[in-house]
Amino acid sequence: MAALARVYGPLMHLKMGFVHVVVAASASVAEQFLKVHDGNFSSRPPNSGAKHIAYNYQDLVFAPYGPRWRLLRKICALHLFSTKALDDFRHVREEEVGILTRALASVGQLPTSIGKMLSVCVTNSIARVMLGRRVVGYGCGSGDEMAEEFKAMVDELMILAGVFNIGDFIPPLEAFDLQGVATKMKKLHARFDTFLTSILEEEHNIIKDDDVDSNIKLLSRLISLKLKDVDDCEGERLTDTQIKALLLNLFVAGTDTTSVTVEWAIAELIRNRKILSQAQQELDSIVGKDRLVTESDLAQLTFLKAIIKENFRLHPSTPLSLPRIAHENCEINGYFIPKGSTLLVNVWAIGRDPNTWADPLEFRPERFLMGGERSNADVRGNDFEVMPFGAGRRICAGMNLGIRMVQLVTATLIHAFDFELINGQLAQNLNMEEAYGLMLQRAHPLMIYLRPRLASHFAYDIVSIQFMALEINSTNIDDLFSGNVEDGGYNGPPIVYQDSDNTIIEMDDEQTSSDSESNVEGYDADLEGDDDFSDLEGDDDE
Numbered sequence: 001m002a003a004l005a006r007v008y009g010p011l012m013h014l015k016m017g018f019v020h021v022v023v024a025a026s027a028s029v030a031e032q033f034l035k036v037h038d039g040n041f042s043s044r045p046p047n048s049g050a051k052h053i054a055y056n057y058q059d060l061v062f063a064p065y066g067p068r069w070r071l072l073r074k075i076c077a078l079h080l081f082s083t084k085a086l087d088d089f090r091h092v093r094e095e096e097v098g099i100l101t102r103a104l105a106s107v108g109q110l111p112t113s114i115g116k117m118l119s120v121c122v123t124n125s126i127a128r129v130m131l132g133r134r135v136v137g138y139g140c141g142s143g144d145e146m147a148e149e150f151k152a153m154v155d156e157l158m159i160l161a162g163v164f165n166i167g168d169f170i171p172p173l174e175a176f177d178l179q180g181v182a183t184k185m186k187k188l189h190a191r192f193d194t195f196l197t198s199i200l201e202e203e204h205n206i207i208k209d210d211d212v213d214s215n216i217k218l219l220s221r222l223i224s225l226k227l228k229d230v231d232d233c234e235g236e237r238l239t240d241t242q243i244k245a246l247l248l249n250l251f252v253a254g255t256d257t258t259s260v261t262v263e264w265a266i267a268e269l270i271r272n273r274k275i276l277s278q279a280q281q282e283l284d285s286i287v288g289k290d291r292l293v294t295e296s297d298l299a300q301l302t303f304l305k306a307i308i309k310e311n312f313r314l315h316p317s318t319p320l321s322l323p324r325i326a327h328e329n330c331e332i333n334g335y336f337i338p339k340g341s342t343l344l345v346n347v348w349a350i351g352r353d354p355n356t357w358a359d360p361l362e363f364r365p366e367r368f369l370m371g372g373e374r375s376n377a378d379v380r381g382n383d384f385e386v387m388p389f390g391a392g393r394r395i396c397a398g399m400n401l402g403i404r405m406v407q408l409v410t411a412t413l414i415h416a417f418d419f420e421l422i423n424g425q426l427a428q429n430l431n432m433e434e435a436y437g438l439m440l441q442r443a444h445p446l447m448i449y450l451r452p453r454l455a456s457h458f459a460y461d462i463v464s465i466q467f468m469a470l471e472i473n474s475t476n477i478d479d480l481f482s483g484n485v486e487d488g489g490y491n492g493p494p495i496v497y498q499d500s501d502n503t504i505i506e507m508d509d510e511q512t513s514s515d516s517e518s519n520v521e522g523y524d525a526d527l528e529g530d531d532d533f534s535d536l537e538g539d540d541d542e
């Protein structure tokens with residue numbers, strides 16, 4: 001599509017089956033759609049994934065713009081992604097990144113598929129916040145059925161989401177399900193629903209048992225919001241189905257987007273050694289070599305943040321963002337856009353547009369530093385030249401969490417390790433090919449050796465855990481500390497903790513062992529409403 005735009009211009013019309021698709025491929029055209037005409041493009045087009053997997057549009061990602069979307073979005077903005085909510089769970093992310101670091105350090109001389117490890121770290125960070133438990137382990141061939149099932153479902157969902165389903169573009173053929181996509185989606189939905197229903201039922205029981213601490217988990221908070229009215233949502237109330245759909249969204253939208261971004265960043269840094277050592281110098285001077293990076297260090301890591309922005313420019317994890325649909329006819333840059341057209345914003349092409357960026361294919365974080373060509377540019381939807389999270393009303397709901405996680409994990413990895421390619425491969429020959437799909441995956445997963453570079457006792461042997469704040473149940477404590485790969489838990493040397501009085505506690509062996517029917521509503525039912533959420537979004541200013 002980027003190549004087509006070079007021939008046909010930054011505003012293109014494609015006819016895909018019965019569907020009119022318009023593609024925006026320059027910053028100024030994207031601004032027209034996502035700022036000037038954002039209200040007209042604030043729903044997503046109908047699609048089989050939303051229907052068969054996402055509880056028939058009962059989720060946040062695909063809900064039509066209207067009261068249901070507003071309710072879910074407000075709940076997320078206030079309870080999940082506000083600065084306060086993110087700060088409350090900062091320790092969980094730091095602990096999970098600490099566990100990742102330990103796991104990577106314990107791999108020793110073996111090559112590591114870094115992307116897989118990153119995915120486990122991000123998934124568990126979200127799971128512990130939402131559910132109070134980890135759901136995937138670092139071990140392979142895990143004996144933990146739930147973890148195995150979860151991982152298999154997410155992998156299958158990613159494959160199905162990337163399939164070009166003919167029925168979505170030629171509606172009369174939808175019923176025939178020529179590729180068998182809808183059938184696979186329905187089966188996958190049933191598995192997800194069993195998984196999510198059991199989690200929800202368990203949580204309902206805990207709340208009935210009057211567990212005072214359970215409200216720490218965000219899932220309990222969501223359940224407690226079920227009976228409450230939320231302003232401007234026209235009496236729409238949260239249902240169990242919507243809670244399950246939201247959980248599904250958070251795991252699917254929040255995990256691979258983040259881990260894939262970090263994997264690209266590490267690949268870029270391996271190819272650009274000078275930039276890597278400049279970042280390591282910054283980290284050594286601000287964090288030192290005796291501990292891991294924390295979220296409170298991030299504000300001071302100016303160069304690291306420029307690296308992350310440059311990486312978002314070149315490797316946005318959803319290269320065509322998520323589609324939108326025109327609610328009414330409109331005119332953009334003199335072109336008539338008919339009602340019902342699908343909008344794709346080519347975020348990938350915009351980030352590489354030679355009319356905007358000097359040497360667009362070069363990895364040059366300095367462009368985002370003082371005196372650089374885009375020193376003030378941000379990636380939060382205000383600058384249309386670089387918008388990995390989209391923009392406007394439907395901008396990524398988890399953006400603040402995504403940015404924090406990408407910054408923290410990338411900073412920790414480059415601070416704690418040096419990287420070496422396998423088989424004596426030269427950095428300049430590293431294959432940077434991209435795979436086709438909804439998500440911008442690497443065609444060749446990054447395989448590397450990791451060489452620890454910090455004082456080992458502090459950085460790799462101590463994970464500072466505040467026991468009081470931990471929300472993991474007993475089963476999952478086993479997973480977390482298990483030295484047994486078969487359990488799907490952490491497999492490394494004994495973990496030493498520091499309690500709140502800074503007393504070092506070494507864990508001994510004993511301690512270390514171990515309604516799926518959607519509430520179907522007319523899709524077009526509630527496209528009205530005109531809200532600006534700028535006041536509600538977590539203001540996670542750098």
Ligand code: HEM
Nearest residue numbers: 061253254257258321322389390391394395396397398402
């Ligand atoms: C590097 C990390 C991430 C990237 C690059 C990313 C990117 C995006 C993009 C491009 C969109 C579509 C925006 C639009 O239509 O304009 C989106 C939507 C969304 N994202 Fe993210 N995302 C990331 C992380 C997360 C995380 C961590 C979560 C939650 C745990 C999340 C949850 C969502 C949700 C719920 C939506 C739908 C919002 C709506 O339709 O109102 N994302 N994301």
